[in-house]
Amino acid sequence: MGNEKKMVEEITGMEVDFAKWYTDVVKKAELADYSSVRGCMIIRPYGTALWENIRNDLDGRFKATGHENVMMPLFIPESLLQKEKDHVEGFAPEVAWVTHGGEEKLTERLCVRPTSETLFCDHYANIIQSYRDLPKLYNQWCSVVRWEKTTRPFLRTMEFFWQEGHTMHETAEEAMEETRRMLEVYASFCEESLAIPVVKGLKTDKEKFAGAENTYTIEALMHDGKALQSGTSHYFGDGFSRAFDIQFTGRDNTLQYPYQTSWGLSSRIIGAIIMTHGDDNGLVLPPAVAPVQVVIVPIAPHKEGVMEKAAALQERLRAFCRVKLDATDNSAGWKFAEHEMKGVPLRLEIGPKDIEKNQCVLVRRDNREKAFVNLDDLQTQIPVLLQAVHDGLYQKALQRRENMTYAATDLETLVETAQNKPGFIKAMWCGEQTCEDQLKEQAGVTSRCMPFEQETLSGTCVCCGKPATSMVVWGKAY
RNA sequence: CGGGGUGUGGCGAAGUUUGGUAUCGCGCUUGGUUCGGGACCAAGAGGCCUCGGGUUCGAAUCCCGACACUCCGACCA
Numbered sequence: 400m401g402n403e404k405k406m407v408e409e410i411t412g413m414e415v416d417f418a419k420w421y422t423d424v425v426k427k428a429e430l431a432d433y434s435s436v437r438g439c440m441i442i443r444p445y446g447t448a449l450w451e452n453i454r455n456d457l458d459g460r461f462k463a464t465g466h467e468n469v470m471m472p473l474f475i476p477e478s479l480l481q482k483e484k485d486h487v488e489g490f491a492p493e494v495a496w497v498t499h500g501g502e503e504k505l506t507e508r509l510c511v512r513p514t515s516e517t518l519f520c521d522h523y524a525n526i527i528q529s530y531r532d533l534p535k536l537y538n539q540w541c542s543v544v545r546w547e548k549t550t551r552p553f554l555r556t557m558e559f560f561w562q563e564g565h566t567m568h569e570t571a572e573e574a575m576e577e578t579r580r581m582l583e584v585y586a587s588f589c590e591e592s593l594a595i596p597v598v599k600g601l602k603t604d605k606e607k608f609a610g611a612e613n614t615y616t617i618e619a620l621m622h623d624g625k626a627l628q629s630g631t632s633h634y635f636g637d638g639f640s641r642a643f644d645i646q647f648t649g650r651d652n653t654l655q656y657p658y659q660t661s662w663g664l665s666s667r668i669i670g671a672i673i674m675t676h677g678d679d680n681g682l683v684l685p686p687a688v689a690p691v692q693v694v695i696v697p698i699a700p701h702k703e704g705v706m707e708k709a710a711a712l713q714e715r716l717r718a719f720c721r722v723k724l725d726a727t728d729n730s731a732g733w734k735f736a737e738h739e740m741k742g743v744p745l746r747l748e749i750g751p752k753d754i755e756k757n758q759c760v761l762v763r764r765d766n767r768e769k770a771f772v773n774l775d776d777l778q779t780q781i782p783v784l785l786q787a788v789h790d791g792l793y794q795k796a797l798q799r800r801e802n803m804t805y806a807a808t809d810l811e812t813l814v815e816t817a818q819n820k821p822g823f824i825k826a827m828w829c830g831e832q833t834c835e836d837q838l839k840e841q842a843g844v845t846s847r848c849m850p851f852e853q854e855t856l857s858g859t860c861v862c863c864g865k866p867a868t869s870m871v872v873w874g875k876a877y
Numbered sequence: 878c879g880g881g882g883u884g885u886g887g888c889g890a891a892g893u894u895u896g897g898u899a900u901c902g903c904g905c906u907u908g909g910u911u912c913g914g915g916a917c918c919a920a921g922a923g924g925c926c927u928c929g930g931g932u933u934c935g936a937a938u939c940c941c942g943a944c945a946c947u948c949c950g951a952c953c954a
Binding site: 409416418419422433435437489490492493514543545547548549551554555559561608627628629630631663664665666667668696697698699700701702728729730731732733734735736737739748750752753760843877 | 911
């Protein structure tokens with residue numbers, strides 16, 4: 400109990416080399432593996448199961464807010480991509496092009512979707528005629544491709560998995576509400592299901608999505624003090640509607656352009672889970688999405704009755720949690736380390752001595768606390784402990800973020816903080832991009848967002864000293 | 878895309894400076910003893926030394942090129 404010895408020698412210490420620690424965890428926990436396609440990864444069964452749980456949870460939240468799933472094509476004709484100017488400028492440098500079908504050269508190139516705004520708009524133009532057709536609340540689960548220069552498993556890969564919601568509304572107000580609503584869905588998902596605290600806010604013009612009027616974001620702080628944008632929600636106004644000629648007849652019998660939103664959350668969130676909760680023994684998974692919530696490790700399984708008892712427990716536990724029985728012939732110690740590496744929230748040990756006393760040992764992954772629990776109480780105790788792990792993870796992450804959040808009211812302090820103290824820096828800003836550029840130049844930080852929860856640290860911009868318009872959270876980002 | 882680093886059985890490395898036919902640990906297979914924090918003994922299997930050229934009697938080793946991974950920047954979910 401409370402043994403601080405590092406038991407998994409294969410994983411590089413977090414303090415030693417954070418980047419290496421990260422990839423070690425990805426590989427040793429069997430989440431993903433490299434493929435022979437540059438910049439693309441193979442998401443292994445364990446990683447896929449994790450993504451499926453994330454997906455099912457989020458999908459339920461989308462359905463509950465009235466959204467429907469659709470499936471759009473993988474390809475976008477060049478002409479379609481070209482329709483919205485800012486959008487194409489933003490994405491053109493990183494799209495993959497299909498130029499041939501078999502041996503034949505195509506008359507028009509097709510791009511592999513980097514995002515699907517254009518496809519949705521093209522379709523919406525055909526199916527929206529009247530205000531009665533609105534709102535359209537569509538979502539799709541798919542993968543997209545962006546020709547990235549440098550890649551890292553989950554955090555940045557050339558192909559990644561995500562969901563993209565695309566909605567059309569009768570009024571700007573309605574669309575703006577939708578944008579905010581979906582950001583809240585992401586934020587609650589992160590906090591309730593992933594135990595990741597997030598800062599909700601608005602992106603500056605410099606950081607917003609190509610073609611959007613407003614981009615909202617949730618920003619999480621990783622173990623190493625770098626920020627990870629964990630979900631975004633965009634308000635498009637009627638920009639795309641005009642570019643794609645999407646019009647409907649309004650209640651007053653005039654032709655109008657609908658207002659649009661889009662929002663996305665990607666498999667990158669798995670990187671956030673790793674870097675928020677993980678430790679030197681490997682992955683630590685939030686119970687709500689863990690593929691295995693409880694792993695049963697039989698002790699001395701060759702002894703009479705142990706395996707039978709363990710198997711019977713597995714059957715019982717199936718009714719209320721995701722449970723796995725480790726029946727391999729590895730030693731008990733091996734199994735402990737193995738499942739810790741894979742982040743299983745609870746371990747259940749059952750051996751001859753326990754069976755005699757009708758009990759078992761439950762060990763939490765987050766703090767290694769052990770508890771002897773009567774076998775008759777498992778149905779109530781396991782959910783309690785899973786919840787305790789969740790709360791423990793959330794509190795620890797929140798505490799760390801607070802400890803790593805600083806404030807600066809003058810440039811010198813900001814630069815000094817950025818250079819010496821990894822984390823978020825709160826500072827006032829005048830709203831000018833030149834100041835953003837200068838902070839990037841001098842302190843190496845970018846604006847993560849203008850949080851909804853504003854504070855007044857001072858009256859003037861941290862950079863230029865002119866009157867400030869808002870408080871911005873700055874940081875180094877993934 | 879700029880600057881560094883790396884590439885040797887499944888994994889981690891030694892060997893490269895000084896060219897001579899590949900070594901170690903872990904894992905894997907089989908048998909046996911073990912099992913409450915990565916057990917032990919014995920016997921085995923497994924290598925186009927990232928790829929392509931070149932130099933040489935001979936290349937993991939020297940030269941040229943490509944690719945991949947990785948770190949630091951710039952760019953992006």
